[in-house]
Amino acid sequence: MPVSDNAATFLGINNENEFYSAHYLAEVFKGDISEVLSKWKAQEQSKQHYQAPYNRLKSIAREYFAMRERSHKERNHQKAIAMQREFFRLFCSALDLPWNPHNRRVEIDSKKEDLELPVLSVVPNNEGPQLWVLGALDSDKEGLDPLLLKLKKDQFIGQGPHTDSLRNTSWYDLINDVIFKQDEPPRWIILLTDRQCILIDRYKWLQNRILRFDLDEILGRKDDITLKATAALLHQQSLVPEQGSSMLDNLDENSHKHAFGVSEDLKYALREAIELLGNEAAEQLVQRKDISFTGKSALNADELSRECVRYMYRLLFLFYIEARPELKYVPHNSLAYRKGYSLESLRDLELVKLTSEESRNGYYLHHSISLLFKLIHEGYQGERGGDLSDEWRTPKNGKIHNSFTLEKLDSHLFDPKRTPYINKVKFTNQTLQTVIRLMSLTRETSGRGRKRRGRVSYAQLGINQLGSVYEALLSYRGFFASEDLYEVQKPGEKHNELETGYFVPAQEIENYNENEKVYQKDERGHKTLKRHPKGKFIYRLAGRDRQKSASYYTPEVLTKCLVKYTLKERLKGLKADDILELTVCEPAMGSAAFLKKPSINSAKRILP
Template sequence: QPPRYVILVGFREWLLVDRYKWPNNRLLRFDWSESLDRKETYTLQAAAALLHHDSLAPDQGASLLDGLDENAHKHAFGVSEDLKYALREAIEALGNEAVRQLREKAIAGKQGFYTGKDAVDAGDLSLECLRLVYRMLFLFYIEARPELGYVPIQKSEIYARGYSLESLRDLELTPLNTAAARDGLFFDATLRRLFSLIGQGCGAVAQQSVLAGSVKEAFALAPLDSKLFDPEATPLLNQVRFPNHIWQRVIRLMSLSSGKGKSHKSGRVSYQLLSINQLGAVYEALLSYRGFFAPEDLYEVQPEPKKAAASTRSDEDEEESEQEGEPQGGGSTDLMDSAWFVPASRINQYKPGERVHDLDEHGHRKLRVYPRDTFIYRLAGRDRQKSASYYTPQVLTRCLVKYALKELLKDKTADDILTLTVVEPAMGSAAFLNEAVNQLAEAYLERKQIELKRRIPHEQYIIELQKTRMYLADRNVYGVDLNPIATELAEVSLWLNAIYGEPADPGQPPRAARVPWFGYQLFSGNSLIGARREVFAASLLKKASKPAWYDTPPRRCAFLPSPASGRGAGGEGEVRRPDEVYHFLLPDPGMASYTDKVARQL
């Protein structure tokens, strides 16, 4: 068994190499000149701990580095869980402020708000608020990774101070003590300008003219051609100007972890530690949620907790939940759980254990109530089962893709890998597509280095890996999903995974990052039913017809008539006749199958 770790010792630098991470050019570099010049005790202590014999090859138990890896993954997972709650709350905050402003405009214009042709649809408002927080999530992630070269957060002082989300993040805890500060529009104007820059792009030529020909502070942004950043995708919210206190609350929610439990303090969320897969889990967590307006005061209820489950809860767990502000007894108070709402006239029909309670500022229990006209964004009833929005954990996607590719790549050359096509018929936020792109890119670089008998320099490997990911994502990746929002999120996930930037030539304007385009590759549709050009005869649709259409094989037809004859060829090639119906316009027995486990429970 070869050694797990190798230390390469030089006069000024040491390298710590992990055998499992070396193929991806990942290592720890210790620059002793820099470290000793700084004379920072903590830096030297960290270096000593990482290089110590007991940390790398302990006599028993796991090594320190393995523990650090595991803890980093757990921390990132915990942060992604916090973000799910933060995004749900942010959507409600944005939605309720939008409702307030749109209602005031409707009253002033003597128009209907809940009814009539000008009525605001709660579903449309939910979708637009969802897009808005996903824009924020995209920007948080991309600004935390300057090495991808998309936003010039470290290269342009103009961008960093004048446009970036990070500049607003620095104001997340600034007190807004006056009405002008609370209700001002500085946050809103800055964010809308930033959204426009991302969606439409920005060339360095325009920046040069402003700076009198100097390219020192110029920056360029490649446009992201996506519905996510398209202003026409948010017509309702385009009529709203969110005040500073709303945006500050949203940014605070997405910037600070909740700090649950005894030993955890709230801290700043590090988006640099989150993987694409963990962001995908945050994306998909909200796909099955929906927003609605409370028609009257609504009380939240939940199924009463099972006694067996309650009895297994330890005293320590109960004490911790009390410290976190979770009331004891009653239904679940988890805002990410399925929710049921009843009017005040029916709340007394429910047992005390079925009524959901909150704690007020004095620690007293009170019923959770939503006043009339409140915008509520929750997982209602069986929405998750009906939408089938479940996220596949990264460990499972990695395993499945690894063994699917193991046989496929057995005899392939590096160039053969670049010709493979990847199709995902239910892509969600593209977890499997991204994993396939990652593993194919790594396999390509590994084999290409072997074929050329030349290794890529360590500092260049990340750029080459991103180039390969971009090539594969741009040319070889296809996907379908039933949920249109999932299609938008898949685009964003693939972008974040494949974007890369190249350094500008000396004295030249900066280059915009390379961005893949998925206009003809990712679509919304039903891949189980499909849109094959197959038809049934209309006579089969009659009630007494034997056999029924679903017991008869459909006929494949041509899309266009034959140019020579003006009509399709005979047999399967013939175009659809007037008395034939496309298969995807007809129901199927499986659509009303009462043998289904979920259907039997209703």
Template sequence: MDNLSKEQSLYRFITNEGDFFTDDYLDESFAGKVFDNSFLGKKNKISEDDFAASSASAATPWGNSAEIKAGIKSAMGKLRDLYGEYKAKIHDPRSEAKGIIKETSLFHGKLLEDILWYRYEVIGGKADNDGHPVPYSEIYYLNGPDDKEKSIVPVRHIIRNKNDASVRMLIMEMQPEIENGAYSPGGLCKQQISGKTPEEESKLPQRYFREQWKDVFKVPEGYHISPSVIRDAISEISHGEKSLRPEYILLLAGPKIYLIKTDVWDQQSYLMLDIDELISGMTASQKSENLFTIFWLLVAAPELLGDTGMIARLIEDNRSHAYSVTSELKTGVVNVIKILGNEASYYFGKHPKSCFCQDFSRTGKEREIFNTAVLNDCLIYVYRLLFIFFAESRKGELGLAPERDDAYDLGYSLEHLRVLALRKLRSRGENEDFFFDNSMKKLFALYGKGSSDLIIKNGYRPEGKGGLTEEWLRRIDSPIFSDAGLTYFKELRIRNSEWQKILKNLSVTRRKSKNGRIRTGLINYAALGVNQLGAVYENLMSYRCYYAEQDLIQVHNGKETNPDHYLLDDYDNLGRYDFKNEVVHDPEDPNRPLIVSKGSFVYWLSTLDRSRSASFYTPVSLTRSTVKYTLQGIRERLDKGEMDYREILDLKIYEIPMLSTIQILAA
């Protein structure tokens, strides 16, 4: 178990829904991260001696670490046998829903106690004569026992904190996620528990009836199950009274186990572990013990109920990782805007009759309007690039770019161009040429007009598979791909050397390895969610721009190390500052100040302007809640059959902060 597998493909038994972890965090090193942060790894706070000394106490019923390792190995063999027997029973074509549910609940009991070590000593509640925990021995009142609505949620086990009896963790179960002839109960967001009759529920999709569950749990007289939809029940639990709100919910569904952390459930974030995929991976892998250990550590009692806090540590480590990538992208975007602004000055400087040069010479209010128009053009280019990077990284999910299509991948894609951008340009002619610019303009036009425009221009419509069709790439109906929104950049030509800098700033990430070396890699846009892209967008709100009318220097408080907080002053004022401690030095000559030359494009941080304009990014946690409760009435009407699903297409969405469309993204 000390040398964990580094083959990422083996971990397909883990479904990372809603960015519980960012996708790039689940890389080939994920196994090592799990192991190192567990009580078996390098970063644990509990030593082997501590385990041995406390093994006799009720607080630590799992034994010392050596005993635990031996127990994990034994549990691996038990799981193969247990799951094999269960699978044979539920795949019997003669099985009915009621029987499948009962067999699944029995399987869950053995899985919890024998494999994952949720034993009576740690679960609490009631035990039978043989010392096994009794399921559903305690009622979970959604709003407390004095709730006038008499609402309960079926909970298999309620695990409480010993110091104050508050709820620490819930273990719930639902129908197995399997397909067996006519039996198809659906998934987490589809299944329902209800007290209605089958006739009354015939309008509702993906349901299961209280009658089918009567051999597993019984609803006390005078009480009713509410909410009936499991997804909604978890939402209510996640927002419930603090003493009744658990940190984790372990939801069992036959071959699938959901690990839900209630404080991120609003973002529909959770891990789903598939036992079937796990056993398949263990069969194919030479390191099956390592694979099972990762599964076990993620959901077993010693971790979720222990003191090491592995999941919390992993989440914190992942946040630091995501912050690092986001910070690099923020810096990269700012650099790109500076490159674009300076390249516009360079190119149009060779064309003195251009509108850019004529407006450049204006002063006062007209000069401010000019600066704003240039910045707007820069931002449109940046938004185009970020959109295409994101669309190409999620082709299958979003359907905005052709998937597995050589014509697009090699002829148009931004991914192909960013690979070329990493190659060194050898001659002055290669640096000054416009290969990248021509390619970019074609790519922008393709997204702005769609493949139907190419068909019209080429005058033909190829037949057969793989041919160019109107559906090959649909037009993106957005102002950012319309040149009508550009003031000056419609005529701008950007040199290859500058396009390379632009693509590198939006592509390359640099991280320190354990030995201190800087390692470079490519930013994985598929791993960036609305939170990360929103942070980049929010960062841009804080900047303003202008072209320097004279040479400038960068100055700062002697203790300030963040370049974003440096200030600009006229070069003529250099003598006012402590040159050693308050002036930014030229990296090539420490005896000279770093000079921002006259005519350079200055993109500077101005939080004051942002505060005055009340420009702020709405975090995804707030947008999800807003959208959830706005649409709740519509969803209830759909569930009751009072509204047809097709009517959703006729809804109009009105969003006040339309610039970011963040509410629409949440919907």
């Protein structure tokens, strides 16, 4: 199901299912397009009669609204199409897109004859046609999604006769089952209607990630920032440059790099969250008669660490899987799941102020998350019974209103037998809200280069980024402070909680110089020594633990390079069936970086 994110800075541009991450669009994107905007501005100032593309878009607003009014009243399809296409021509001209309407021949495996499809423009490069511009007709004038509109016979170019067997097929099906199934499919599609423009990237299509431009908003408001963003994203040189990689590919690369920065933030977040969970769990557990800090019934810090890590991995898995509808595991189409059970629904509570003692120390979040973990572990077949009470069932067939189906996940990750300590604990709303906030927002930095907190996009994070988070935590360990401890560091080094931690007893802290002591700010903003009181659960990288555990993450740039040139030689002359028979072995698998890359590269050789 599409999830639309209308960035506040670009009113009218809907970033559906995170074509780019919301945080990237809000914080980084404007800087990444500044060079092309400056180039256009310089040309406008130096060349007579030259108008920057964003100003061209602004100048056709009157023609747009005139077309909207006339075509809305027009009952004749052919005349309405002619009116729309005249505006489409102006729109393409503003973006330096060529205008060459024609019926393009396409092939379908199930059809022996060639078929035709009306195309408004095709922009090629050395590799073939890279961009198709298409037009959809909203004949009922109801403002329907352009992808749901159907191809009309009057949209074919010229008198005919036409091989128009594809008429009355939705544009979604045409794009999915026809255009992208050609031997040389376009990389990009721009789909135009009298109200919208949709930008489609074939590489993101299966994930339902598109950019939707609301022309009423963009040309009505004439907001300068939005017009510039629209022109930069849709311009011919941004999509199909004469040479080199496209600007949108560069934006993708920068967004990807930004995602790696976000994964670094997640490492800090998960480490802090594990400490929070460990300390609250320890506080509750030692109040029991059968558990203490010392003696035979002593709380095992290593076991508690593993369980807290497992708890955080569960949350990380759910954030990721809920952000990936294309994986079809959680029931995204179920309103009951999204609003009543999903982790994403709890994410909306991350900034709600807990003003009362009851709200801070209550267990609403704990019970909600525990129920979700149970659903994942045991599965739920709502349509076939389940455990819900009879009052929710219909009298006729016994089915449950607004229910959903969730397949059981056969994995140790959600097995409650793996978390005996945590099963005895109820985490407070205050603790879990902090955990969710840490996992939902990027870190705020201070000083030069300060950046605001942004919302973490799990849809933009790949297995490699999550793998780096996973492997980083493998080399940490938890322990209880046996006495009051102070944190110290090597002289001249900046304190980093992800690096090796050094702790000394209170009686030894005076033996260290000022540049060796670690300071923090208290609630009043005063600078104080970083102290860990006796009994506190500390989760840090200690000494040579990382080297001993051999926990090293392989950077994606290295896996890309090694796999690319290995497969370049290995796949020479192989057919699709031969490629599918290949076996890849990775003896030291962590996040499966060296398994994932060959699979992707091989798939690209098989699929268009």
